[in-house]
Amino acid sequence: MTRKLLSGDEAVARGAWEAGCRVAAAYPGTPSTEILEAISTYKDIYSEWSTNEKVALEVALGASISGARALAAMKHVGLNVAADPFFSAAYIGALGGFVIVTADDPGLHSSQNEQDNRFYGLMARVPVLCPSNSQECRDYTMRAFAISEEFDLPVLIRLTTRVAHSSGIVEVGERTEVPLKPYEKKVTKNAILPAFAKVRHVDLEKRIDRVAALSLQDEFNRIEPGSVDLGIISDGVCYHYAREVYPDASFLKLGMVWPFPGETVRRFAATVKELLVVEEVDPFIELQVRALGLKVTGKDRLPRTNEMSQRALRLSMGLPAEKAEPETGVTARPPALCPGCPHTGIYFALQNQKAFIGGDIGCYTLGVMPPHSGMDTCVDMGASITVAHGTDKALGATDQRPHVAIIGDSTFFHSGVTGLINTVYNKSNVITIISDNRTTGMTGHQNHPGTGQTLMGSFGTIIKPEEIAKACGVKTVVVVDPYKVKETRKVVRELLAKKEPAVIVNRRACALHIRLHNPPFKVDPEKCDGCKTCIRLGCPALSFDNGKAHITATTCVGCGMCADVCPEGAISASPKSNVQSPKSSAGSPS
Amino acid sequence: MNILVCGVGGQGVLLFSDIISNLALRNGLDVKKSEVHGLAQRGGSVTSHIRFGPKVYSPLIEEGTADAVVAFERLEALRYVHFLCPSGRLFYDSHRIDPLPVSIGTAERVPDDQIEARLAARAPRRQMVPAFKTALELGNVRVQNTVMLGAVSSCLGFPDESIKQSLTELVKPAARELNLKAFAVGQAISACP
Ligand code: SF4
Ligand code: SF4
Numbered sequence: 001m002t003r004k005l006l007s008g009d010e011a012v013a014r015g016a017w018e019a020g021c022r023v024a025a026a027y028p029g030t031p032s033t034e035i036l037e038a039i040s041t042y043k044d045i046y047s048e049w050s051t052n053e054k055v056a057l058e059v060a061l062g063a064s065i066s067g068a069r070a071l072a073a074m075k076h077v078g079l080n081v082a083a084d085p086f087f088s089a090a091y092i093g094a095l096g097g098f099v100i101v102t103a104d105d106p107g108l109h110s111s112q113n114e115q116d117n118r119f120y121g122l123m124a125r126v127p128v129l130c131p132s133n134s135q136e137c138r139d140y141t142m143r144a145f146a147i148s149e150e151f152d153l154p155v156l157i158r159l160t161t162r163v164a165h166s167s168g169i170v171e172v173g174e175r176t177e178v179p180l181k182p183y184e185k186k187v188t189k190n191a192i193l194p195a196f197a198k199v200r201h202v203d204l205e206k207r208i209d210r211v212a213a214l215s216l217q218d219e220f221n222r223i224e225p226g227s228v229d230l231g232i233i234s235d236g237v238c239y240h241y242a243r244e245v246y247p248d249a250s251f252l253k254l255g256m257v258w259p260f261p262g263e264t265v266r267r268f269a270a271t272v273k274e275l276l277v278v279e280e281v282d283p284f285i286e287l288q289v290r291a292l293g294l295k296v297t298g299k300d301r302l303p304r305t306n307e308m309s310q311r312a313l314r315l316s317m318g319l320p321a322e323k324a325e326p327e328t329g330v331t332a333r334p335p336a337l338c339p340g341c342p343h344t345g346i347y348f349a350l351q352n353q354k355a356f357i358g359g360d361i362g363c364y365t366l367g368v369m370p371p372h373s374g375m376d377t378c379v380d381m382g383a384s385i386t387v388a389h390g391t392d393k394a395l396g397a398t399d400q401r402p403h404v405a406i407i408g409d410s411t412f413f414h415s416g417v418t419g420l421i422n423t424v425y426n427k428s429n430v431i432t433i434i435s436d437n438r439t440t441g442m443t444g445h446q447n448h449p450g451t452g453q454t455l456m457g458s459f460g461t462i463i464k465p466e467e468i469a470k471a472c473g474v475k476t477v478v479v480v481d482p483y484k485v486k487e488t489r490k491v492v493r494e495l496l497a498k499k500e501p502a503v504i505v506n507r508r509a510c511a512l513h514i515r516l517h518n519p520p521f522k523v524d525p526e527k528c529d530g531c532k533t534c535i536r537l538g539c540p541a542l543s544f545d546n547g548k549a550h551i552t553a554t555t556c557v558g559c560g561m562c563a564d565v566c567p568e569g570a571i572s573a574s575p576k577s578n579v580q581s582p583k584s585s586a587g588s589p590s
Numbered sequence: 591m592n593i594l595v596c597g598v599g600g601q602g603v604l605l606f607s608d609i610i611s612n613l614a615l616r617n618g619l620d621v622k623k624s625e626v627h628g629l630a631q632r633g634g635s636v637t638s639h640i641r642f643g644p645k646v647y648s649p650l651i652e653e654g655t656a657d658a659v660v661a662f663e664r665l666e667a668l669r670y671v672h673f674l675c676p677s678g679r680l681f682y683d684s685h686r687i688d689p690l691p692v693s694i695g696t697a698e699r700v701p702d703d704q705i706e707a708r709l710a711a712r713a714p715r716r717q718m719v720p721a722f723k724t725a726l727e728l729g730n731v732r733v734q735n736t737v738m739l740g741a742v743s744s745c746l747g748f749p750d751e752s753i754k755q756s757l758t759e760l761v762k763p764a765a766r767e768l769n770l771k772a773f774a775v776g777q778a779i780s781a782c783p
Contacts (some may be wrong), residue, residue: 005615005623109626133622133649166624166649167611240647310652322654324672327708330665331697333598333689335634366632371694535694540633543693554731555687 001171008163011134011170012101013038015141016071019097020178021045023063025056027414028443029075030110031164032103036073037446040455044175049446049455052381052414053078057085057100064098064154065190067181069145076104076117077380081415086154087124091192091200093152093207095181097145100126103159106280107307112361112380114305116282121156121258125204127211128156128258129220130235134168140220140255149181151211153204158257160280162237162307212259220255221264223271231272233265233285233296238308242278245313249276260288269294276317280308337366339541340511340559342437345482346406347372348537348565349489350433353496355402356395358388358430360416362408363441363510371538375406382407382415385423385432392428402496406433410440410448412465417472423501424473431495432474432503434465435482437510445513469503476502483508485537485564511557518558519574523549527570534562534571591747592651595638596670597662598687602735605760606660607638609739612756613748614642624649633690635666659713660742662721662734663687668705671712679783680713681742683734685722717741717783724775733772736761740776 006014012035016024024047026036040047050056053074063070074082079102086100102120105111121128129144131137137159144155188196215221227248234242235254243251252268254261265288269275277286277298286298302308302316314321337344343364350357351372359365359375360383367374377387384405392403407416412434423430440446447453452462469477476495480488488506495502509516520541530547541555542562549570551562563571593610597603607623614621621642639651656674660681661667667682674680684702691697709716721737728737736757743753754773761769 003615005611005621162624162649165626166622168622168646168649169615169620237649240649243647244652309650310648322652322675324654326653326672327668327712329700330669331689331692331700333633333635333665333669334691335599335632336690338632363632369690370696532695538690538694540690540693543688544695554726 006170007167008137009034010038011137015138017042019142019145022068023070025050025059026073028446031161032075033443053082057082064094064096067096067183069097071099073101089154090124094148097148098154099144101157103164118284215256215261221261224251226250234278238278340557342482342508345485346506347374349492355404358384358405360384360407371536385419388430389428409436409450434505436507441510466505479505482506516557520553520556592656593640593658594656594673595660596666601662606735620646622646622649680716683721715783736769736772737776740773741780745782
């Protein structure tokens with residue numbers, strides 16, 4: 001056995017590799033992204049970035065049906081996208097072990113909600129394992145493959161941010177090759193038409209009952225006896241918080257939270273005077289403990305929102321805690337678009353346009369903040385186009401504003417295309433802006449169909465959003481360079497004024513991805529008249545002091561956008577630089 | 591031992607904490623490290639919790655119990671100083687990076703002398719480390735984190751050689767020499783407060 005320091009995500013990848021997994025698919029999403037990144041380093045596993053989570057789950061399902069061990073990974077909201085095949089997969093079951101990992105994000109470190117995906121297991125009738133640290137991430141993943149094959153069921157592993165992104169010591173082993181299970185055509189199992197599915201549903205209940213028996217004896221649900229005064233039931237990382245706050249209590253640590261090990265809970269409850277359930281987000285365990293008719297303290301005292309922590313537990317249970325109030329009046333430091341970010345240019349072009357702007361999920365979501373205030377809505381992946389279509393249909397005839405959607409390239413491939421087809425088919429006047437920075441910026445620069453490069457490193461066809469748009473039947477399709485801010489603004493204003501359907505692709509590589517670092521630009525204080533036009537770009541390298549703009553040399557990456565927008569010509573490349581500020585061929589100052 | 595590291599996205603907080611957790615692993619201790627990824631890296635506030643010892647449960651440090659807070663930026667020091675235990679040590683870079691609301695003029699800057707005074711009140715054992723300035727002088731702002739590592743190294747309780755080994759293992763070969771130099775300069779700047 002070797003000891004390694006691994007994050008929960010890396011440990012899941014390690015467990016999959018050791019368990020003989022052959023196919024793994026995912027769409028990147030914090031905090032799940034690193035699972036596939038780590039898997040891609042093991043060459044025995046075919047791995048891919050799928051265009052979205054539904055695709056990823058179906059790819060892994062196909063592999064499992066054909067007899068190979070397979071894994072699909074996604075963040076919590078990704079399972080919503082993949083929910084359709086997820087429910088059906090439970091009916092179909094698994095020939096080769098089939099593991100689905102959902103990484104939930106309590107505390108919304110980087111998400112649009114904090115849903116609790118343990119409920120998905122209950123609803124779809126799929127076993128749910130909740131590892132509490134990196135070692136369990138590796139161990140449970142290996143066990144999940146075995147359980148999946150033994151009981152002919154997919155298995156859901158639920159991580160949370162603190163499990164996925166915390167590192168701990170993991171004892172690891174070597175890979176065991178698991179031969180392909182011989183594929184047999186079985187339409188009554190793998191084709192869930194109504195007549196077959198009826199039978200499969202009955203079968204699913206039987207399979208689940210058998211797993212329920214396992215959850216009672218299994219090593220997953222462990223009683224750790226302590227004082228009889230208090231018994232704590234907990235899962236995931238909450239177990240560790242509770243262990244620190246209540247070192248003397250008795251514990252029932254749940255690793256398999258569904259099927260629910262009711263008998264184990266009864267047995268445990270009989271040994272203690274009081275029961276406390278410590279869990280994050282929803283009362284998943286608590287509801288089931290109550291359903292057994294047991295009296296328990298849970299969400300009546302503990303928070304239902306945000307992450308659990310030692311302190312949150314102490315404060316809500318009225319236990320003494322260190323005096324540690326945070327300092328007040330410390331200016332917030334929200335994330336911002338990077339210096340040189342090409343999204344900056346398009347948001348600048350959209351400023352003061354009196355448009356309705358449907359937004360989407362990615363780095364460019366940061367354009368919702370001042371100085372851009374560049375979107376009215378943000379719902380989920382792909383909703384920019386469809387929501388703008390809805391507002392256009394509802395208000396179009398009476399509304400003077402153009403209805404605009406702004407979506408990134410990876411998001412467009414994920415679920416923008418169907419929305420775009422819908423706008424053409426149903427004749428709306430939405431102007432769709434595809435902010436194409438040649439990568440999946442937000443999650444750390446994963447490739448996608450528009451880059452032509454796969455997770456396993458091969459290079460092939462590049463799929464261009466403007467060609468898709470044309471093929472969808474959009475008549476006006478324009479490609480602009482967002483670094484040429486004035487020109488971009490001119491194009492955007494012209495198209496917005498027409499209020500006709502159009503697609504604008506603004507293309508420039510993500511500044512962080514290509515590590516743009518040209519020599520810094522400079523402000524000539526003689527020429528700067530303090531109009532603050534450049535400040536409106538929202539570039540973190542630009543600030544305003546004593547009535548003049550100022551560029552922080554160590555932050556500026558020399559993209560030249562500020563020079564392009566400055567009406568006084570006060571900003572220029574430093575003399576040492578061989579970079580020219582982008583010249584606008586057709587620009588008019590505002 | 592609980593160490594909270596904080597700074598601004600892009601300052602090398604994560605590499606810094608990787609090096610320290612690796613050290614703990616090498617030296618036979620249990621270790622857990624927890625950090626924030628994703629959105630927070632886009633110039634936002636970034637933290638990393640590192641805990642090591644004979645047995646570690648939670649990956650999160652509880653407020654008021656950190657043995658050390660290492661801050662790569664002044665305002666971030668103020669934001670997280672409440673994590674320190676009463677006898678804890680604060681290492682902080684006086685370098686200032688204005689949050690976007692300050693540079694676009696929608697929020698006031700907290701004055702430097704006010705930050706100083708408030709830090710002094712909360713952290714009697716503290717050491718200012720001009721890591722950013724030093725890194726700039728060494729020719730690359732990206733070694734700010736290594737200068738800081740040198741500065742805190744004597745408080746970590748690990749042998750020097752072991753720290754250097756962990757450092758060389760985790761930085762790219764091309765950057766090794768500069769990093770070792772930055773580490774040495776950092777060591778010279780500071781002693782344990
Ligand atoms: S990572 Fe790329 S796309 Fe995201 S904000 Fe930075 S420059 Fe823009
Ligand atoms: S050139 Fe201007 S816009 Fe570009 S990074 Fe530097 S200051 Fe920001």
